[in-house]
Amino acid sequence: MNAIPDLPGFPDPVPDSQAAFRAILWAQSHPGAIVTPAPALIVPAPLPVAAGALLLTLADADTTLWLAPGFAPARDWLRFHTGAPEAPLSRADFVLAEQLPALETLGTGSDDSPHDGASLILPVAALGEGTRCRLSGPGIDGTGDFAATLPPGFAAFWAANHALFPRGVDVFLCAGSRLAALPRSVTLEVL
Amino acid sequence: MLARADAARIAAALPPPGKRPHARRLRGPETGLLMLRGRMGGTGAPFNLGETTVTRCTLRLDDGLVGHATILGRDADHAELAAFADALLQHPDFAAPLAETLIAPLAAAQAEARAAIAARAAATRVAFFTLQTMRG
Amino acid sequence: MAYVAVKGGERAIDAAHAWRAEARRGDPAIPALSTGQIAGQLGRAVERVMAEASLHDPELAALAIRQAEGDLIEAAFLLRAFRTTLPRFGAALPLETGRMAVRRRISAIFKDVPGGQILGPTTDYTHRLLDFSLLDDPPPPPAPRAEDPPGPMPRVATLLEAEGLLRPEPPGEAPPFDITREPLAHPAPRDARLQGLARGDEGFLLGMGYSTQRGYGGSHPFAGEIRMGAVTVEIIPDELGFPIDIGEIVLTECQMVNQFHGSRTEPASFTAGYGLAFGQADRRAMAMALLDRAMQAAELGEAVTAPAQNPEFVLAHADNIEATGFVEHLKLPHYVDFQSEAEAVRRLRAAARAEAAE
Numbered sequence: 236m237n238a239i240p241d242l243p244g245f246p247d248p249v250p251d252s253q254a255a256f257r258a259i260l261w262a263q264s265h266p267g268a269i270v271t272p273a274p275a276l277i278v279p280a281p282l283p284v285a286a287g288a289l290l291l292t293l294a295d296a297d298t299t300l301w302l303a304p305g306f307a308p309a310r311d312w313l314r315f316h317t318g319a320p321e322a323p324l325s326r327a328d329f330v331l332a333e334q335l336p337a338l339e340t341l342g343t344g345s346d347d348s349p350h351d352g353a354s355l356i357l358p359v360a361a362l363g364e365g366t367r368c369r370l371s372g373p374g375i376d377g378t379g380d381f382a383a384t385l386p387p388g389f390a391a392f393w394a395a396n397h398a399l400f401p402r403g404v405d406v407f408l409c410a411g412s413r414l415a416a417l418p419r420s421v422t423l424e425v426l
Numbered sequence: 427m428l429a430r431a432d433a434a435r436i437a438a439a440l441p442p443p444g445k446r447p448h449a450r451r452l453r454g455p456e457t458g459l460l461m462l463r464g465r466m467g468g469t470g471a472p473f474n475l476g477e478t479t480v481t482r483c484t485l486r487l488d489d490g491l492v493g494h495a496t497i498l499g500r501d502a503d504h505a506e507l508a509a510f511a512d513a514l515l516q517h518p519d520f521a522a523p524l525a526e527t528l529i530a531p532l533a534a535a536q537a538e539a540r541a542a543i544a545a546r547a548a549a550t551r552v553a554f555f556t557l558q559t560m561r562g
Numbered sequence: 563m564a565y566v567a568v569k570g571g572e573r574a575i576d577a578a579h580a581w582r583a584e585a586r587r588g589d590p591a592i593p594a595l596s597t598g599q600i601a602g603q604l605g606r607a608v609e610r611v612m613a614e615a616s617l618h619d620p621e622l623a624a625l626a627i628r629q630a631e632g633d634l635i636e637a638a639f640l641l642r643a644f645r646t647t648l649p650r651f652g653a654a655l656p657l658e659t660g661r662m663a664v665r666r667r668i669s670a671i672f673k674d675v676p677g678g679q680i681l682g683p684t685t686d687y688t689h690r691l692l693d694f695s696l697l698d699d700p701p702p703p704p705a706p707r708a709e710d711p712p713g714p715m716p717r718v719a720t721l722l723e724a725e726g727l728l729r730p731e732p733p734g735e736a737p738p739f740d741i742t743r744e745p746l747a748h749p750a751p752r753d754a755r756l757q758g759l760a761r762g763d764e765g766f767l768l769g770m771g772y773s774t775q776r777g778y779g780g781s782h783p784f785a786g787e788i789r790m791g792a793v794t795v796e797i798i799p800d801e802l803g804f805p806i807d808i809g810e811i812v813l814t815e816c817q818m819v820n821q822f823h824g825s826r827t828e829p830a831s832f833t834a835g836y837g838l839a840f841g842q843a844d845r846r847a848m849a850m851a852l853l854d855r856a857m858q859a860a861e862l863g864e865a866v867t868a869p870a871q872n873p874e875f876v877l878a879h880a881d882n883i884e885a886t887g888f889v890e891h892l893k894l895p896h897y898v899d900f901q902s903e904a905e906a907v908r909r910l911r912a913a914a915r916a917e918a919a920e
Contacts, residue, residue, distance in 0.1 A: 239484065239492050239801045243452050296652050297743065315484075315801055316453060318651060429808045459645065460797065461653040462618065463738065464760075464838040466752060467719060468815055471734025472656040473753035474741075475760050475838055478618035478795070480651060480808065496651075496797060498809035499619065540663060543792075545707035547665045550681040554673060 237314045242279055244291050244316035251276070255292040262416040263405070267370045267381035269362050269415050276412070282309040283358045285414035286331060289407055293354070294319040294329050301327035303334075330404075331356045335386040338395050341404050349401040352419065360384040362410045372421035381423075383408050383415065393423045427532050428508040429497045436507040439528035441520065447487040449510055455483035455502035483509040491516050586631050600624035609841025610634055614882055615641030616742075616761040618811055618840055635763070635882045642883050653737070655796045655805060659815050659838070660717065662791040666842070669718050670785040671819060677715030682790055683842070718787040719817050719834060728819065728832045748874045755857050755873050759850045760838065762880030770870045770880075771849035774856045779868030783852055786819035786834065790842050814839050816847035820855050822862060833862060 245251035255272035262270045271285070278287035290313055294300055299322035302310055313319065324330060324340050330353050344352035359365070365384030371377070385408075396403045396419055403419030417423065428436065440446065460480045463472040482496040483505040493513025495505050511528060514520040587594065601608050601624040611623040615638040623641055630636035666682020669675040681687075683705075722728035738753035746754055759767065774780055792810040799806065818835040835855025837847035852870075859871040869875050879885060 237800045237803075239452065239486075239494075241486075243450070248456060295649050297650065318649075318800070427807075429806075430810070458649045458651040459617075460651055460795075461740070462795065462811070463653060463656040464659070464756070464813075464815075465656050465731075466756065467731035467817065467834055467836045468659045468717060468838075469719070469733075470731030471736065471738070471753065473738045473756040473760075474653075475657070475757070476613065476616040476618060476840065477645065477650070478654075478811065479622070479648065482651065482799075484801070494799060494802060494806075496799065496806065496808045498795060498811070499621070542707070543663065543665060544711055545709065546705050547680050547682055547791075548708035548710055548712055549706040550666075550683075551708070551712065552679040552681065554679075 238311045240279065240312040240315050242277055242312055244276075244312075245273065245288075246275060252292050255288045259289060259292060259407075259414070259416070262407075262414055263418055264374050266372065266374050266417055266421045267379050267415055269413050271412050272414060274412055279309045279312045282306060282312075282331075283409040284412035285409040286356045286358065286407070287313075288412075289356060289409070289414065290317055290319070290329060290331070296320070298328040299326060300329045300331065302331050305333045306331055327353055329354050329356060333358070335388055335392055338392055338404070343396075343399055343402045343404060346402065349403070352402055353404045354407065355404045356407045356409060357386070359386070359408045359410050362408060362413050362415050367426045369424045369426055370417075370421050371424075372418075374418070375421070381415070383410070385425075390423065390425045393417070397422055427529060427536065428495060428511055430536055431504075431508070431532050433501055433504040433507050435532070436504070436511055436528065439524065439531075440507065440511060440514070441523075446514065446520070447489060447491075447517065449485040449487050449493070449513065451483070451485050451506075452492070453482070453484040455481055455505040455509075457481045457500045457502070460496075481505040485509050485513065487513050487517065489517075586629075595628055597621055597624035597628060600627050605841065606843070607632070607634055609839070609843055610764055610846070611637045611641060612840045613843065613846060614638035614761055614763060615645065617641050617645045635886050639883050639886065652797065654808075655798065657793045657795065657811075657813065659789065659793055659813060662789060662793050662813070662815075663810075664712065664715060664789055664791040665812075666790040666814075667715055667787070668785075668789075669787045672718060672721070675715075675718060675787075676721070677713055680712060680715075715789075717817070719819075722786070722819065722832060726831070728834060729822075731834075746877065749860065750873050750877060752854070752858070752861075755877060756836070756838075756850075756854060758877040758880055759853055762850070762876075763882035763885070764846050764849070766880050766882065766885075767849035767853060768845060770856075770876060771852035773868065774852050774870045779856050779859065779866075779871040781820040781822075781833075781855055781864075783818045783820050783835070783855065785848065786817040788814065788816045788844055788847065790814040790844075812841050814841065814843045814847045816844070816851040818848070818851040818855055833858065 251273060258270040258272040262268055273284065273288035276284050276288050278284050294317040296318035298319050300313065300319040301322060301324045325342055327342065330341060332355060335357065341355065342351060342353045344350060361384045364382050367380065367382045370379045370381050400419055405419055406417040408415050457479055459477040461477050462475045464475045465472055478498055479500050480496055480498055481500055481502055484492065484494045486492050491513045493509040495508035495512055497505050497508060511524065514524050601620045607627055608620050608623045611626060611634055612618050622644060626637035626640040629640060664680060666684065667677065667680045669679065719728055723730045739751055741754050741757050791812065793813050794810050795808050796805045797808055798804065816837040819832045820835060822831050822833040833855060835851040837850030837854065839846040839850065853876060856870040857873045857876060859866050866872060
């Protein structure tokens with residue numbers, strides 16, 4: 236049994252989740268672009284608002300979730316509003332991490348079903364500043380500049396992840412209510 | 427019992443606005459699907475029969491009591507009113523009167539409807555002994 | 563697949579749809595059908611659409627029937643498509659048909675079945691004569707009521723199991739296979755087969771079930787028990803942790819009892835096929851039960867010789883929405899494919915002519 240949380244989900248679920256979906260789709264199809272999927276959403280601390288919006292929009296009873304211990308205060312809220320059951324790290328569809336996990340601990344799909352690779356939601360202090368990177372790949376005309384306060388070891392993590400393509404994980408970096416996506420198809424070079 | 431009632435009946439039995447606690451929606455009312463399962467042979471392991479539409483609502487009264495309802499079908503008002511009634515039925519000031527004005531009549535009406543169907547079914551029961559008597 | 567997009571037909575298509583809409587409504591001097599009338603007075607059609615759409619919602623099924631002008635396969639298609647727009651909240655607890663509020667319960671194998679034979683609202687014993695009084699459809703007199711409540715109605719299967727005459731159902735609580743979530747691989751497990759049959763086209767189920775009676779994989783069926791009535795739907799919401807009653811639905815279930823000759827390791831006994839359907843649906847439940855039993859052939863060590871015993875064949879062709887999609891797609895333009903084939907045939911004919919001339 237899970238407790239009933241104090242907070243509601245999206246204030247106006249249908250249009251809010253559609254708008255958030257549209258924003259997340261934009262972020263994924265324009266790697267490195269910064270979007271704000273749900274500016275008005277109130278989420279339980281310490282969950283980043285963007286991470287809450289993403290999970291309300293994409294997670295449901297058919298997807299599984301792994302929560303880092305630090306996000307335990309958001310567990311009931313996520314469970315109640317998404318219906319997503321929890322799963323061990325290696326089998327979770329959505330991984331809400333505090334620190335960068337080792338790539339081998341995540342589900343990266345199979346060559347038959349690369350879409351089974353996990354979506355890794357990683358809170359960062361800031362987007363648009365911090366480590367400067369150059370991105371290239373599908374969705375980017377030539378190359379694109381990108382900056383975020385990336386965790387230590389991210390460049391090596393990303394190189395290994397990209398090398399697995401079409402397998403691998405997709406990353407969502409969340410800073411407060413803002414979010415940027417790094418699909419596994421993208422190459423990232425730290426400047 | 428609330429799930430089997432209709433929205434108008436619940437609405438009529440609730441205290442009027444102004445004389446009842448304020449409620450805030452926590453989730454829904456929202457319509458979705460529920461997979462219905464049967465059992466192989468009626469008693470064995472489950473299998474998926476097909477889905478049904480359901481509508482659910484959870485709300486919280488200002489004093490913290492939480493009401494929940496899930497109903498078959500797509501009537502959002504019914505789900506919300508049932509959730510509200512569920513919360514009031516846990517409330518010390520409202521539980522007893524509501525049990526009298528809503529739950530007792532609902533129970534009676536639903537029992538009556540069930541009995542009416544059972545009585546029709548009973549009338550279609552085959553009485554083979556009549557045939558045997560005629561033969562004998 | 564093998565059709566190509568062709569532009570230029572938009573105006574014709576708009577006009578065709580407008581004509582269809584006008585024709586659907588019919589003579590405007592005649593009152594329009596309400597969904598309440600359809601749900602209330604064409605219940606068997608509504609139940610069939612719900613079964614084949616795999617979605618229980620009488621009001622929406624009635625709307626689909628009206629929109630499809632009574633084309634029940636098209637209506638099931640509309641409802642199945644609508645189903646994809648909704649999130650799935652989860653699964654109900656298994657429906658306990660043993661606790662059904664029974665409206666009908668008959669056994670063709672025990673005259674004095676404990677609990678009695680309850681015919682329920684049926685036309686089984688009529689002469690199938692058109693009733694011209696229904697042209698005016700006056701309100702019928704109220705159905706008789708009897709006060710003595712029916713006693714407990716143990717399952718016929720349970721009685722047979724107690725005597726060791728029927729192989730009991732293996733118990734289990736594991737979440738079942740879901741053909742709407744996982745691709746079906748063969749040999750399909752029985753839970754997947756039952757799900758496929760439950761949404762199968764009634765005509766297909768009937769024809770295939772009939773084929774088993776006519777000798778194509780026959781196994782001497784008896785209608786052990788058919789019951790129909792309301793069953794409570796219960797869920798355990800995550801946040802409550804205990805089961806709640808969310809309403810009831812009417813179901814028909816059928817237990818077929820079939821001969822099994824036994825084997826070196828097992829004495830002769832009966833085996834069972836099971837059917838379960840939304841609403842009052844003897845025919846669907848019985849045909850499903852025949853096919854469920856026929857498809858157990860391989861597991862029971864019987865020779866698999868007939869189409870009805872082949873789960874891959876039955877399940878791949880039972881879904882009328884898939885079937886109608888593939889059959890009716892042949893109407894769409896195949897101009898390029900056909901031209902390439904026609905080209906090939908012309909070439910072959912020219913070559914044959916040239917050869918003959920030599």
